[in-house]
Amino acid sequence: MKFDKFSVLVREEWFLSICAATSGAFICFGNSMMGGLSSPLWLGLIFAWLFGVVLGAIFCVVRHAEHLAIRLGEPYGTLILTLAVTTIEVISISSMMLHESDNSTLVRDTLFAVVMIILNGMVGLSLLLGGWRHREQQYNLQGANAYLSVIVPLAVLSLMLPTYTVTTPGPTLSMAQEAFLAFTAVGLYAVFLAIQTNRHRTYFTLGDSAEEGHETPHTAPRSLTAHTVLLMAYMLPVVFLAEQLAQPVDHLIEAVHAPVALGGLIIATLVATPEAIGAVRAARANHLQRSVNISLGSVLATIGLTVPTMLVISHLTGKRIVLGLQHANLVLLPLTLIVSIITFASGRTNILQGAVHLLLFALYVVLIFQG
Numbered sequence: 161m162k163f164d165k166f167s168v169l170v171r172e173e174w175f176l177s178i179c180a181a182t183s184g185a186f187i188c189f190g191n192s193m194m195g196g197l198s199s200p201l202w203l204g205l206i207f208a209w210l211f212g213v214v215l216g217a218i219f220c221v222v223r224h225a226e227h228l229a230i231r232l233g234e235p236y237g238t239l240i241l242t243l244a245v246t247t248i249e250v251i252s253i254s255s256m257m258l259h260e261s262d263n264s265t266l267v268r269d270t271l272f273a274v275v276m277i278i279l280n281g282m283v284g285l286s287l288l289l290g291g292w293r294h295r296e297q298q299y300n301l302q303g304a305n306a307y308l309s310v311i312v313p314l315a316v317l318s319l320m321l322p323t324y325t326v327t328t329p330g331p332t333l334s335m336a337q338e339a340f341l342a343f344t345a346v347g348l349y350a351v352f353l354a355i356q357t358n359r360h361r362t363y364f365t366l367g368d369s370a371e372e373g374h375e376t377p378h379t380a381p382r383s384l385t386a387h388t389v390l391l392m393a394y395m396l397p398v399v400f401l402a403e404q405l406a407q408p409v410d411h412l413i414e415a416v417h418a419p420v421a422l423g424g425l426i427i428a429t430l431v432a433t434p435e436a437i438g439a440v441r442a443a444r445a446n447h448l449q450r451s452v453n454i455s456l457g458s459v460l461a462t463i464g465l466t467v468p469t470m471l472v473i474s475h476l477t478g479k480r481i482v483l484g485l486q487h488a489n490l491v492l493l494p495l496t497l498i499v500s501i502i503t504f505a506s507g508r509t510n511i512l513q514g515a516v517h518l519l520l521f522a523l524y525v526v527l528i529f530q531g
Contacts, residue, residue, distance in 0.1 A: 173390065175216050179397035182213045186404050194404075197411040207408040214401050215430055217394045218248055222434040224391040231384055244391065246461045248398055249274070249431040250469050255403035256423065264482045267470045269424025272319060272489060274462045277428050278455050279496050280521035282436040283503070286451045288514030290443030297448040297509050303363040304504035306355065307456035310348050312497050314463040317341055319493055322484030331484025335475075342468035349464030366449040421528050432458070448509065456504075488527050496520055 186193065196202040225244045253270050256263065290297050318341065327334040333341065356364055409423050435458050442451040467483075474481045485493060499520065503513040 173220075175220055176390075176393060179213060179217050179394065179401075182209070183397045183400050186401070190404060194407050197408060200415060203408055203411050203415060207405075207412055210401055210405040210408060211426075211430070214398055214405060215433060217398045217401070218245075218430060219434050220394040221245075221248065221391055221398070222438070224387045224394070226438075227387045228384065228391070231387075243461065243465075244395075245431050245435055245458065246465050247395070248402075249427070249462060250466055250473075251395075251399050252402040252405075252427045252430060253466070253470060254473055255399070256406040256409065256427065263420070263423070264480045265420060266424055266427075267466075267474075267481050268319065268483050268485065269421040270427045271424075271462060271466065271483075272485060272493070273421070273425045273428035274432060275315060275319075275459055275493070276496065276521060276524040277432045277436070278459050278462075279500050280517045280524065282432065282439050282458075283455050283500070284514045284517030284519075284521055285436070286439050286443035286448075286455065286514070287503070287509045288511050288518060289440060290446065290448055290451070291509060291511035291514055293444055294446050295510065297443070297446060298366065298507060299448045299452045299504075299509070300363055300366050301504070301507040302360070303365075303449070304452055304456065306352065306360070306363055307452075307460055308497075308501055308504060310352050311456065311460050311463065312501070314345055314348060314460075314467075315493065315497060317344065318463055318467050318483055319485050320490065322482075323486060323490065324484075331482055331486060332480070333483065338471050342471050345464045345468045349460065352460065352464070364449070364453055419528055425528065452504070492520070492524060492527065 193206060197206065221244055225240050228240050249270070253267055256266055287297075322333050322337075323331040325333060325337060327337065409426055412418070413420065413422055435454050439451040439454040442448070442454065470481060473479070499516060503509065503517065
């Protein structure tokens with residue numbers, strides 16, 4: 161019986177061996193493999209290898225977080241997923257920021273990319289596909305308003321206010337302003353968690369239906385301890401391989417003469433893809449409440465937790481951080497927030513809102529290269 165359980169574990173967690181083998185390869189031969197990045201073919205191979213393994217490991221983290229979510233129920237389930245992905249985001253940004261001697265805009269570019277990918281790309285695709293299949297979908301209006309009431313001020317304070325402050329030169333904040341921003345972000349997120357997990361839990365569910373349920377992962381359920389250990393086992397290679405990925409990303413940006421913001425988009429794509437797939441699947445299954453919880457919860461956790469964490473890391477490492485957006489992005493962010501408020505103002509959605517959000521996402525991609 162024990163051998164059968166072990167064989168099932170090995171068969172289901174086969175990707176862990178891929179992560180271990182890849183990590184071992186870069187530990188032993190990393191310097192020599194990175195030495196050939198000047199070759200476009202080799203650069204593409206190394207980038208695809210690392211990107212694929214890191215993305216696969218993130219999917220496995222999300223899978224085990226899903227199992228934990230099923231055991232614990234809502235809203236704790238979605239909260240676990242959000243915190244796991246936010247941790248990966250912080251790890252990825254820190255690895256790339258510490259790798260480069262001067263990449264002061266990486267945090268800003270990644271945060272902005274996450275906001276655009278989720279609020280426009282993920283929400284747009286979810287509403288479009290869900291509306292196409294079910295015509296009109298419902299969600300709990302109070303929950304969406306609770307999310308947006310925290311997302312809007314934190315997004316403006318984090319990504320727009322630094323552009324207009326005059327205490328320090330450029331789109332940056334003084335130490336006192338950064339401290340205020342960090343405490344504000346953590347404080348508001350803590351208050352939000354209090355109403356989400358205790359005082360107003362019903363805001364984040366839709367009636368008595370199975371709306372709030374999680375899709376059952378296609379692997380055998382195990383104990384809470386087993387899923388927690390496996391989740392951490394997949395997190396470890398993400399930490400190491402994200403740092404290795406920084407080098408090919410730098411070379412890729414230089415090779416194609418791409419804007420520096422492309423690095424933030426790559427990180428955001430890594431961390432947002434698993435949740436994006438979950439949100440779209442939920443919307444297509446007519447579980448829009450879960451899709452809204454995933455999407456808006458991801459944005460809130462990204463701003464509420466990533467910003468203060470990266471501010472602390474910047475002071476500990478001496479790395480300067482530029483948070484303020486500039487040029488066309490100063491129009492695109494408030495436009496996205498306004499459209500999001502309008503989208504989640506009635507308790508019902510259709511394909512029109514999805515099309516509008518996808519248009520804004522397409523505009524964001526265009527502005528990266530033609531800003």
